[in-house]
Amino acid sequence: GQSLEQPSEVTAVEGAIVQINCTYQTSGFYGLSWYQQHDGGAPTFLSYNALDGLEETGRFSSFLSRSDSYGYLLLQELQMKDSASYFCAVRDGDDKIIFGKGTRLHILP
Amino acid sequence: DTEVTQTPKHLVMGMTNKKSLKCEQHMGHRAMYWYKQKAKKPPELMFVYSYEKLSINESVPSRFSPECPNSSLLNLHLHALQPEDSALYLCASSQEVGQGRNTIYFGEGSWLTVV
Numbered sequence: 001g002q003s004l005e006q007p008s009e010v011t012a013v014e015g016a017i018v019q020i021n022c023t024y025q026t027s028g029f030y031g032l033s034w035y036q037q038h039d040g041g042a043p044t045f046l047s048y049n050a051l052d053g054l055e056e057t058g059r060f061s062s063f064l065s066r067s068d069s070y071g072y073l074l075l076q077e078l079q080m081k082d083s084a085s086y087f088c089a090v091r092d093g094d095d096k097i098i099f100g101k102g103t104r105l106h107i108l109p
Numbered sequence: 110d111t112e113v114t115q116t117p118k119h120l121v122m123g124m125t126n127k128k129s130l131k132c133e134q135h136m137g138h139r140a141m142y143w144y145k146q147k148a149k150k151p152p153e154l155m156f157v158y159s160y161e162k163l164s165i166n167e168s169v170p171s172r173f174s175p176e177c178p179n180s181s182l183l184n185l186h187l188h189a190l191q192p193e194d195s196a197l198y199l200c201a202s203s204q205e206v207g208q209g210r211n212t213i214y215f216g217e218g219s220w221l222t223v224v
Contacts (some may be wrong), residue, residue, distance in 0.1 A: 033212060042199055043152065065192040085152055097142075097153035097166060097213055 002026045004100035006088055011106040012050045012078055014079045020073045020086050028093020032064050035087045037102070043087060046073065075105075083107045112136050115200050121222045124190060128218045132183040132200030141183040142213060144199040150197055152179060152215075158183060159205070166222035190223045197221075 004024045012018040021030065031050040035043040042080035049055055049071060060073040075082055088100040122128045136140065140159050144152035157165035158177045165173075172194075173184040173198045183200055197220055203213040 026139060035215075042197075042218045048212050094159070094165070095159075096154055096167075098154070098202050101148075102151050 002098055003031045004088055004090060004098060006100040006103045008052050008084075008101065009104045010105065011108065013108050014078055014080060015063055015069050017074065017076045018078060018105065020075075020105070022071050022073075022088035022100055024069050024071075024088070025095075026090050026092040026098065029066065029069075030091040030093075032062070033097075034060075034062055034073045035089060035099075037087065039086045046086075049093050061094075078107050080107055080109065113197075113200055113202055113214055115216035115219050117219060117221045118158075118217065119222075122153060122187065122223055122224060123189065124192070127186070127188045129187065130185040130198055130200075130221070132216055133181055134200075134202040134215070134216075135178075135181060136202060137204075138201045138202035138204075138214075139212075141177065141207050142199075142201040142203075143173075143183070144201060144215075146197045146199055146218075156221075157187075157214050187221075191221050191223075195222045 006022045033048045034046040036046050037043040041050035044103050049062050056065045059076045064071040085102040089097050089104045091097050116131045142157050143155040145155055146152045154167050155169045156175045161177045172189045176184040197218045199215040199218045201213040
């Protein structure tokens with residue numbers, strides 16, 4: 001079967017760093033993406049990793065290890081507006097983009 | 110700002126009504142998607158269109174009928190829905206299906222309530 005596992009909730013303090021992990025099991029793999037979704041809004045694209053290593057985009061970075069079927073999203077200098085749900089997603093061998101169940105990030109002042 | 114536009118943003122319909130959700134993108138993308146999302150759940154894939162042809166139907170009930178009139182437009186026709194179909198319906202697009210980068214861009218969604 002296909003599955004993506006990520007923590008359901010993470011809590012961090014404003015200004016700190018937080019890491020959201022994602023492990024996947026899919027039939028075929030064409031890259032790992034991360035999406036952010038605020039309450040009442042639509043998912044917005046954050047980052048994409050097709051190859052092993054770290055991709056950095058401003059305060060957000062994403063990492064992929066294909067041999068471990070593992071990736072993470074790193075958020076630095078957390079701001080209150082980063083409070084949202086974060087989804088990892090993979091495109092599998094059937095060209096379907098499958099989402100993890102999402103991680104709810106709570107940020108404390 | 111999203112470049113995928115969905116209308117209407119909110120829709121309330123009875124179980125005997127027929128309505129349609131509309132989606133438009135002008136990014137030149139050749140793949141378009143419909144997802145359904147319930148509260149506190151991830152988006153669930155419903156349909157994928159590639160080059161205006163239906164390529165994936167995730168065993169969606171026939172009361173949902175997709176249509177792709179051209180490469181920029183995607184519709185979802187709704188008929189005889191059930192209250193459990195109430196959800197956020199997300200349209201999305203990507204450059205192509207199955208080609209390297211798998212970034213998809215979502216519209217703001219249509220909030221559907223079936224009464």
